[in-house]
Amino acid sequence: MKELFGGPGKVSGLILRVGQCFFAAASIAVMVSAHGFFNSTAFCYLIASMGLQFLWSFGLACLDLHALKSNKNLQNPTLVSLFVVGDWVTAVLSLAAASSAAGVTVLYAKDLDYCKSPLHLPCSRFQISVSLAFLSWFLLAVSSHVMFWLLAAV
Template identity: 30%
Template sequence: MPGTRSDLALRVVQFVSATLAVIAMTRADDFSDASAFSFLVAACSLQTLWSFMLAVLDIVVMVSHYPLLVDHLVASKVIFGDVRLHFDPRNCLPWFPQITGMLTFCSSTASCGMVVYLHYDIETCATEHCTQFQNATKMAFISVAAVVPSLIINYISL
């Protein structure tokens, strides 16, 4: 539920793990050689910004005691920002898609495939930065794992 300690904790986990994924990936010199790794950096950067903004929103709601769920339009933007596109029913203008959870999941699986390819098929982990790539992929999956309960809790609260 937005504005609660549990939602804030999930947002902090999303923010920290996505930030650590970006840091771990960009520390490798050759991460841009594979488009999956570049996609992971872009998606986790977006996830970092989105989670930070929502964590700040949760803190503001907790401090001000403003009932966020009264305004269903704001709550629906938080929920649909995690997963899918939302259309405003009042004027039928499409809102910009905020699909951070899905982007992070897709980039995580693509990076996981690339890590497996580097590790088992090419066997170049001695010269590549496989440990950093693996850690970045793990952190991205942790960020996705924190998006799912947040989505379910926020969706039920609508």
């Protein structure tokens, strides 16, 4: 298998996974701290999806770390196929969650004007959480493209 930036069992791959975990956890934390988020299904879905992404990326980060420490090679077709499927499913769910939350945030902030009085929804927190979710998704998209390329180039 080719050696690519962000491949499994490499330092660049580990950095990508840690970034995904960090942004997913930050997105959840900011969303949970915004009062009234549970009134919208899209925001609850964002938390669930970022939770899934956090677990997936955290697991792969641990695997990368283990491979780096014990000098193991993770680049075999069966393992990479598994990474590809997991990465793609998580990436699609994350993009869908971030976009649906973004749609609802824009509706609140721009179309319905719910951020001003009397409702005073914490729109800035929703926006920060959605931005962090998009960042996390972007890093996951890089990882999943690298994995897919590795698998196809076998």
